[in-house]
Amino acid sequence: MENQTFTISVYSENNVGLLNRISGIFLKRHINILSLNVSESEIENVSRFVIVVHTTEKWVHNIVGQIEKQIEVIKAFYHIDDETIFLENALFKIESGLLFDEKQIQNIIKESNSEIVTVSRDFFVISKSGRRSEIEELYKNLKPFGIMQFVRSGRISVSKEKMEISALLEELKNKQI
Amino acid sequence: MKTNKISGAEAVIRCLLEEGVDLVYGYPGGAIMPVYDELYKFKDQLHHVLVRHEQGATHAAQGFARATGKVGVAIATSGPGATNLVTGIADAQIDSTPMVCITGQVGKHLLGSDAFQETDIIGISTPVTKWNYQITEASEIPEIMAKAFYIARSGRPGPVLVDITKNAQFDELEFSYKKCTGIRSYIPKPSLNLDRVKEAAELINSAKKPFIVFGQGIILGQAEAELKAFVEKSGIPAAWTILGLSALPTDHELNVGMLGMHGNYAPNVLTNECDVLIALGMRFDDRVTGNLATYAKQAKVIHFEIDPAEIDKNVKTTVAVLADVKESISALLPLIESKKHESWHNEFKELYKIELEAVINDELKPKKEGISMGETIEMINKHSKGDAIMVSDVGQHQMFTCRYAKFNSTKSNVTSGGLGTMGFALPAAIGAKMGMPDREVVAIIGDGGFQMTIQELGTIFQTKVPVKIVVLNNEFLGMVRQWQQLFFDKRYASTEMINPNFIAIAEGYYIKAKKVTKREDLDAAVAEMMASKESYFLEVMVEKENNVFPMIPTGASVSDIRLS
Numbered sequence: 001m002e003n004q005t006f007t008i009s010v011y012s013e014n015n016v017g018l019l020n021r022i023s024g025i026f027l028k029r030h031i032n033i034l035s036l037n038v039s040e041s042e043i044e045n046v047s048r049f050v051i052v053v054h055t056t057e058k059w060v061h062n063i064v065g066q067i068e069k070q071i072e073v074i075k076a077f078y079h080i081d082d083e084t085i086f087l088e089n090a091l092f093k094i095e096s097g098l099l100f101d102e103k104q105i106q107n108i109i110k111e112s113n114s115e116i117v118t119v120s121r122d123f124f125v126i127s128k129s130g131r132r133s134e135i136e137e138l139y140k141n142l143k144p145f146g147i148m149q150f151v152r153s154g155r156i157s158v159s160k161e162k163m164e165i166s167a168l169l170e171e172l173k174n175k176q177i
Numbered sequence: 178m179k180t181n182k183i184s185g186a187e188a189v190i191r192c193l194l195e196e197g198v199d200l201v202y203g204y205p206g207g208a209i210m211p212v213y214d215e216l217y218k219f220k221d222q223l224h225h226v227l228v229r230h231e232q233g234a235t236h237a238a239q240g241f242a243r244a245t246g247k248v249g250v251a252i253a254t255s256g257p258g259a260t261n262l263v264t265g266i267a268d269a270q271i272d273s274t275p276m277v278c279i280t281g282q283v284g285k286h287l288l289g290s291d292a293f294q295e296t297d298i299i300g301i302s303t304p305v306t307k308w309n310y311q312i313t314e315a316s317e318i319p320e321i322m323a324k325a326f327y328i329a330r331s332g333r334p335g336p337v338l339v340d341i342t343k344n345a346q347f348d349e350l351e352f353s354y355k356k357c358t359g360i361r362s363y364i365p366k367p368s369l370n371l372d373r374v375k376e377a378a379e380l381i382n383s384a385k386k387p388f389i390v391f392g393q394g395i396i397l398g399q400a401e402a403e404l405k406a407f408v409e410k411s412g413i414p415a416a417w418t419i420l421g422l423s424a425l426p427t428d429h430e431l432n433v434g435m436l437g438m439h440g441n442y443a444p445n446v447l448t449n450e451c452d453v454l455i456a457l458g459m460r461f462d463d464r465v466t467g468n469l470a471t472y473a474k475q476a477k478v479i480h481f482e483i484d485p486a487e488i489d490k491n492v493k494t495t496v497a498v499l500a501d502v503k504e505s506i507s508a509l510l511p512l513i514e515s516k517k518h519e520s521w522h523n524e525f526k527e528l529y530k531i532e533l534e535a536v537i538n539d540e541l542k543p544k545k546e547g548i549s550m551g552e553t554i555e556m557i558n559k560h561s562k563g564d565a566i567m568v569s570d571v572g573q574h575q576m577f578t579c580r581y582a583k584f585n586s587t588k589s590n591v592t593s594g595g596l597g598t599m600g601f602a603l604p605a606a607i608g609a610k611m612g613m614p615d616r617e618v619v620a621i622i623g624d625g626g627f628q629m630t631i632q633e634l635g636t637i638f639q640t641k642v643p644v645k646i647v648v649l650n651n652e653f654l655g656m657v658r659q660w661q662q663l664f665f666d667k668r669y670a671s672t673e674m675i676n677p678n679f680i681a682i683a684e685g686y687y688i689k690a691k692k693v694t695k696r697e698d699l700d701a702a703v704a705e706m707m708a709s710k711e712s713y714f715l716e717v718m719v720e721k722e723n724n725v726f727p728m729i730p731t732g733a734s735v736s737d738i739r740l741s
Contacts, residue, residue, distance in 0.1 A: 013362055024304045065486035071308045071328055074362040
């Protein structure tokens, strides 16, 4: 079985320690997490993890089984890239003078569909959302001018198919009573 | 208005009583002292057993849980007390043993300050617990304790650790207790899909060479009667994993023995001959399957299992019946045709004869001068008549115990299967005996493992718990030595043991003790031990360089099992 990129989505209770419990499942199998994002989900008090890994389908199946087994995990899914809409976000901090001295920077910003978030006397900040390759392209173009700081977020992703979480929660709630 | 305010520490005790706990194992220390103060006040209702090392508390709680089916409880202080629990917790996790561990923790205001005896036991225990939680407010205690017991015992059981900061033990709360009956993100028992049961029944009914392999799921799911009924109606030969041992009486005519690395010859070889493999409450551990690439490839596999994460984890199934095994076998039973499978049984019998001549006769009736481990187990069978709980440690003696011990009833084989924890047996035997005081409990331990938790002789002496301890002494770490002999050209690196006078040690703890060095003395010594009303220590000097066979070498196929 070949390695490929999988996006794992985990719906869970919002509890201290769960991140540690989930990351431990990858650690135990010596699998590197390529990116990790935790946020609120569409359901109140339910967190959503988006985890990107590069591994085989057998392993990702196994891992998702182990994640779902954790007491505070409601449901976990995995998808390949074609099954999701996904992007990352990046911030570039650049010296302000360059904006005026290097005309080309303005073109690079325009062509990359990124936006300037703030401009101060000393620096300005560009924000770029998109696929990894688009962010890397922008990075490559800005690099010769000097980047003061660069940061890229983990992948966030929504699936094309439905993830029936609300219905599942409703069902579980009824079951208990 | 009348209030019901009590301290957090008292709440912990009341929670234990609400959960029906009357016996806990533990060791006091600074951060858990408020709880111990309450244990003192409640000593008439809740018996606390002072062990000699916290690891002993976990193994005793495990032994109690495995012999009774109830949740075992272990208590320790923060820091080293808590870290000493970790081996037992990991053992309980991999062997699905219901256990609740309670640890003290430094006060909330000191968390993260590297305070005296502070350790991040939540972080440390996360990978080896089914669930864990740190209580920092007294008001959390009733709900968390209720969840802890619910999680430990429900579904596929496992260990839970509750860490309680010292302030939460001292502070007061309004106490009321409600048992936990469900957690929205947790489905302990998947609901049975009857279509899967029908598919399984069709495969079983049309099979020419069906084969049942069962594990501890039968015992944990209390499905022993269902298993027996299924085996008898279907006429299908059934073999067991070491944790499944005793779920079906060892003398049952359809019981064809032990699976895996040191299991019986026929069930291993015929795993690769059967046409339908029916796995009941077992997880295809690597010690059972050998090389997965050549494991039962010819067979259609039906997996009855409660844990969804086990389906297709190691062996690809044809039909997965995901449910509580008691429910699923009950649903299967009326759909199964009554059969005999005589010629298939004869294949097992033929292979058994080969094993009998090549291995078993030499082990049980040895011609060598030295006593064998197998004949010692056989001698215990003679006197126990298969009614004892056998608690084995880890190594050669464990394999001999599992291969040769006779069992008439369930929950009688207590051993560390998944983790292979040397030092397990002595404290586990204490727990098993305290849980089942009317049954005979015999611990079978090697000279290596005995010295890993030898201090628990102190617990036996203090509590007067009448366990029978048999040390099979070959003055070697026998299993490692066997591997060195077979796979490392007899380079016996650090496996020879220069042992102390075990009899003097046992007698130092005022435990009756006897040493046997000659075969002719074995019968009388075992008889004396079994007849003893008190604890008894029997050291048997066994042949130094005997090996456990059959054996599936690492990486080999089950059907390539070696007889010598």
